[in-house]
Amino acid sequence: MATIAAPAVERENYLNTDFRVRSWLLTTDHKRIGILYLLSITAMFFVGGFAATMIRLELLTPAGDLMSSDTYNKMFTIHGIVMVFFFLIPSIPATLGNFLVPMMIGARDLAFPKINLASWYMYITGAGLMMYVVLTGGVDTGWTFYVPFSSTYSNTHVIAAVVAIFIAGFSSIFTGFNFIVTIHRMRAPGMTWSRLPLFIWSHYATSVIMVLGTPVVAIALTLVALERAFHMGIFDPRLGGDPLLFQHLFWFYSHPAVYIMILPSMAVVSEVVSTFSRKRVFGYAAVALASIAIAVLGFLVWAHHMFVAGISAYAALVFSLLSYFVAVPSAIKVFNWMATMYKGSVSLATPMLYAMGFIGLFTMGGMTGLYLAALGIDVHVHDTYFVIAHFHYIMVGGAVMGYLAGIHFWWPKISGRMYPEAWGKIAAATIFIGFNLTFFPQFVLGYLGMPRRYHAYPPEFQVLNVMSTAGASILAVGYVLPLIYLLWSLRYGEVAPDNPWAATGLEWRTPSPPPTENFPETPVVTWEAYDYSSVAEVPVAR
Amino acid sequence: MAEHVVSRKTYIVVWIALMALMVLTAGLSRIDLGEWSTVVAMAIAVIKALLVILFFMHVRYEDQKITWVVVIAGFFWLGILLALSMTDYLSRGYLGVAGH
Numbered sequence A: 001m002a003t004i005a006a007p008a009v010e011r012e013n014y015l016n017t018d019f020r021v022r023s024w025l026l027t028t029d030h031k032r033i034g035i036l037y038l039l040s041i042t043a044m045f046f047v048g049g050f051a052a053t054m055i056r057l058e059l060l061t062p063a064g065d066l067m068s069s070d071t072y073n074k075m076f077t078i079h080g081i082v083m084v085f086f087f088l089i090p091s092i093p094a095t096l097g098n099f100l101v102p103m104m105i106g107a108r109d110l111a112f113p114k115i116n117l118a119s120w121y122m123y124i125t126g127a128g129l130m131m132y133v134v135l136t137g138g139v140d141t142g143w144t145f146y147v148p149f150s151s152t153y154s155n156t157h158v159i160a161a162v163v164a165i166f167i168a169g170f171s172s173i174f175t176g177f178n179f180i181v182t183i184h185r186m187r188a189p190g191m192t193w194s195r196l197p198l199f200i201w202s203h204y205a206t207s208v209i210m211v212l213g214t215p216v217v218a219i220a221l222t223l224v225a226l227e228r229a230f231h232m233g234i235f236d237p238r239l240g241g242d243p244l245l246f247q248h249l250f251w252f253y254s255h256p257a258v259y260i261m262i263l264p265s266m267a268v269v270s271e272v273v274s275t276f277s278r279k280r281v282f283g284y285a286a287v288a289l290a291s292i293a294i295a296v297l298g299f300l301v302w303a304h305h306m307f308v309a310g311i312s313a314y315a316a317l318v319f320s321l322l323s324y325f326v327a328v329p330s331a332i333k334v335f336n337w338m339a340t341m342y343k344g345s346v347s348l349a350t351p352m353l354y355a356m357g358f359i360g361l362f363t364m365g366g367m368t369g370l371y372l373a374a375l376g377i378d379v380h381v382h383d384t385y386f387v388i389a390h391f392h393y394i395m396v397g398g399a400v401m402g403y404l405a406g407i408h409f410w411w412p413k414i415s416g417r418m419y420p421e422a423w424g425k426i427a428a429a430t431i432f433i434g435f436n437l438t439f440f441p442q443f444v445l446g447y448l449g450m451p452r453r454y455h456a457y458p459p460e461f462q463v464l465n466v467m468s469t470a471g472a473s474i475l476a477v478g479y480v481l482p483l484i485y486l487l488w489s490l491r492y493g494e495v496a497p498d499n500p501w502a503a504t505g506l507e508w509r510t511p512s513p514p515p516t517e518n519f520p521e522t523p524v525v526t527w528e529a530y531d532y533s534s535v536a537e538v539p540v541a542r
Numbered sequence B: 001m002a003e004h005v006v007s008r009k010t011y012i013v014v015w016i017a018l019m020a021l022m023v024l025t026a027g028l029s030r031i032d033l034g035e036w037s038t039v040v041a042m043a044i045a046v047i048k049a050l051l052v053i054l055f056f057m058h059v060r061y062e063d064q065k066i067t068w069v070v071v072i073a074g075f076f077w078l079g080i081l082l083a084l085s086m087t088d089y090l091s092r093g094y095l096g097v098a099g100h
């Protein structure tokens, strides 16, 4: 099959089938819903990014001079809530996952297309309410909503913020069970469990966490609202409650939530590393089962956030030990990706640059997580910038890098256009440099004892903070670049062939962009996952 | 997979049982049972939940193993939440609290 020039009359696809706004707002096409989510979470990313900018500007100088401490509290709270609940949690599953899960298993759509649309409306309702909170005075509890501050003392919009997250939680649950049912029941003939792309295994594991974890945080936050509004005695000791109960319930979800963010990125990295090494993923079964192991073990470690909160020393020992266990499946993945690249035919296209960035930065984030799981070290660095640096290496260095790898990798399929490769590489390098300059100094700051969540700090910390703010400016440029050139490519980009990377997934064996029904006829799978001989005849675009 | 048809009578009987249990909960809340009040209230709540799950959610008529896997997983995860939280609450006297 030779590369076919763009046909004079455009083929009918999911994008050009109907241009009316109504056809988008009432669509049940998983691909269009993925696009709706893509637009919404991008908007929320820039809201969260604005708050981050204000934080970094305030920390440019030791004195709290740009804004009051109360405003600063609201800024980091908005940054945390928006980035965690309205960007990272839905980032890959609701966009790429929505688009790709049915395509990769050879299905026409998700099992429950209307619930999929409902999930987006839930998200929009939650996000809209959150924006109302932001615009009418904000909330200052930190994204963690710790009691008794949130339930008794804060004078900001705690209840509205909690309701917004509660509603958005439903969108997550809807997405999760939709994926689970789809993966169980809608695989094409021949698509056995052992032939599933690792993207699917990771999304399956993610969905399990979404379905089993989200209700717990929803209830925990509801209880905060009930105590605040009606003085029900749940967390306040004066009313017979227990303040640590909130932290137990909150982290039961919010630690696994980190895996909701990172597992889908791992899903992308498995596909990208294999495709750009032209090799089957080393140890397919181990990588697949590592996803499930992470989903299960991730639920057994939550109290590592509470070592200095007053939990029993015995419980601290148990949770410290269990936290170490999660490192095992994560390490299996990292080593297997490296073994996949070893002696592979590696090409450094933009998605591969992001994937390699992911592997390095995720490893640093994971290893510093082990520092924090160690009881003695945690007492020293708890609530310092060391923790901030650690989880940004996981969530930004890991999750966001994986997200960008995926957006670039599947951009030809989603949009039907190629992104400009040179600009892609420049942006990837800018983000990598900006990221490290922003967050590496924060490890040092934290180790030296700079606490998180203060708008002023001793003058000796200024040099490292200036480095961090400088890095954040570079990072911001790195994030705006893809926004510009991806939009540019929609009109001026090279027309994408069906399979520009000569990848093996079913999504590459159908036109770019795909027709509404995904495949002209139901595919029958006769090859194993990542069998590059099954696409040998397809030329690589570059 | 044939949809199991449940008779209207079954639904009505279960609904009456749920209403009766609700009245029982409300009534018992007015009597001081001391330590037992929580136990009794929780026991009634569990029975109500079981009725809803088994009859209204059709789990009782489901012969697909995967349904049972989902139901059991849900309760297993609830078990994780309770059991690991209890490693904290039940062991507060064992080794003292860090830093004190």
Ligand SMILES: [Cu+2]
Pocket: A254, A255, A301, A302, A304, A305
């Ligand atoms: Cu954690």
